[in-house]
Amino acid sequence: MVAQPSRSDQRELVRERIFTAAGVTAAVALVTTIVLFLLELFIASRASRAAFGLPFLWRSEWNPVTEKFGALPMIVGTLITGFGALLISTPFALGIAIFLADYADRKLAEPIKYLIGLLGGLPSVIFGLWGLFVLVPIVSKFEVWFGKLVGSEALVASGTTGVGLLAAILLLAIMILPFSASLILESLLVVPTELKEGALALGATKWDTIQNVELPYVQKSTVGALVLSLGRALGETMAVTMVIGNGMKMPTTLFDPANTLASAIANQFLEATSPVYVGSLIQLALILFVIAIIINIMARVILRRGVQQ
């Protein structure tokens, strides 16, 4: 005789089904979100595509008055600030990570790690506030000094503000530093001790060991960490918005006011009234979204390979 399922068994079965359904629903919702973002941004930016088509990507005029829009100045601004910040912060990030992994003892390393976490957790708008009132005046002084040095009156004249690409690059470099340093540190900490000890036993100095054993070992994950940091820098919004100066023209020097994709949206979206202007700004968001997704997936794939190796 087959036992009839008891009532509590049935209740458990129902609970099991609901539970499974909830998990699948949430998982599917997460994947759908990316498609939803793409669709929504694509549809909302159609006015811009109707007016400018594909040349939107490489036209260098951005003029809200005549309603002619091209994304090139923002794309250039995004790439310059992103790579500039990465270039400045990477040596320091490597140095900090190596210091924490190999030089500092626990008593010193723990508080520093805590501070890095603190710096990484500060909101972007607070970096922007600090940048605007502390960093920008310093950049402004430097600009005037530099202008006098090379004998350029234009630089001295524009140096009164200090907002522009250089301020944005410096601020971004500070902002991504804790992020890339802690990612690199994570991969340095998994280098097998036997490898290091082997090198030391052969008479290598500490730095020989780091250079020839540790760094080659973490090469892939370091590249992954840097790509991830680049992604952060490219999409960083508030801090950059507050110090980059909302320039509409193609920048010609590092001191020029400019815009990144993100800062152009933050600076101008609420002023935009015509459908073409709004659509063009949303188109910028779409470009930024696609770049961010590609860079992030790329970085994760590199990181995963680094770990598997």
Add this chain to the structure above:
Amino acid sequence: MTPRKLKNSVMGFLVAASAALLIAVLVVIVWHIFISGVKYLNWNFFTKAPAPMGESGGGVFNAIVGTFLITLVAAAIGTPFGMFAGIYVAEHRGRRFADVVRLCADALQGVPSIVIGIFGYTFLVVRFRSYSALSASVALAFMFVPTTTRVTEEVLNLVPSGLKEAAYALGARQSSVVWNVSIKTAAAGITSGLLTSMARIAGETAPLLFTAFGSRYVEWNMLRPMSALPLQIFIYAGSPYPALQQQAWSAAFVLVLLILLLQYSAKHLIARVLRVKA
């Protein structure tokens, strides 16, 4: 000294110097926030809405209320999605779709905050024809879900498989193993992850710009425009009035305190709960 040894010392110095530089930068930033923030703090700052244009005084009570409401509602919307997605990924480890979900969560974590703001605008504000705190919460929930998913998954992976296998051996179903064994063991870790995610979204500005929009009044209705601390900092920082710029610093100080508090409770309170249980 051989060149090799010289190089060893020089690099050791450089590495230590870069760490020192980081600490110096951090100290300078925190110092500015603290000094400039504390100077202008007073009772009115916490209890009053912004003064009408041209009048002195006033505070950011409206923004403090807004930050709490918007963050809490965002967490309430995001938690079930994030947790269940995390459970799904942890329970189906190794399957292709679980990998896809994990990759999507990672990718979503990297979506710039301004894009989330624009999405919130086109997806909600345009449809409902009004700026509202609720649309800001939904936008922030899109940032909250992927982090929660990843944290939940990571914590669940730490649950000893022996515990789960013992429960399965007793004839328990998957749902009850997850609820009664995994979640209970990992509760502290998950709560800590939720608090960390909240600390992260509490400081976000860009998703609020075109959704919550900001308001000069103390607003409790989630369907109306509302201010928040990050939003207030951004607006005041760009204002030409020194009095408002000073309030931006004070608001920054309060926001940092709030975020530190959330992070601190995430780290330590939870650790204590764990110890008491054990």
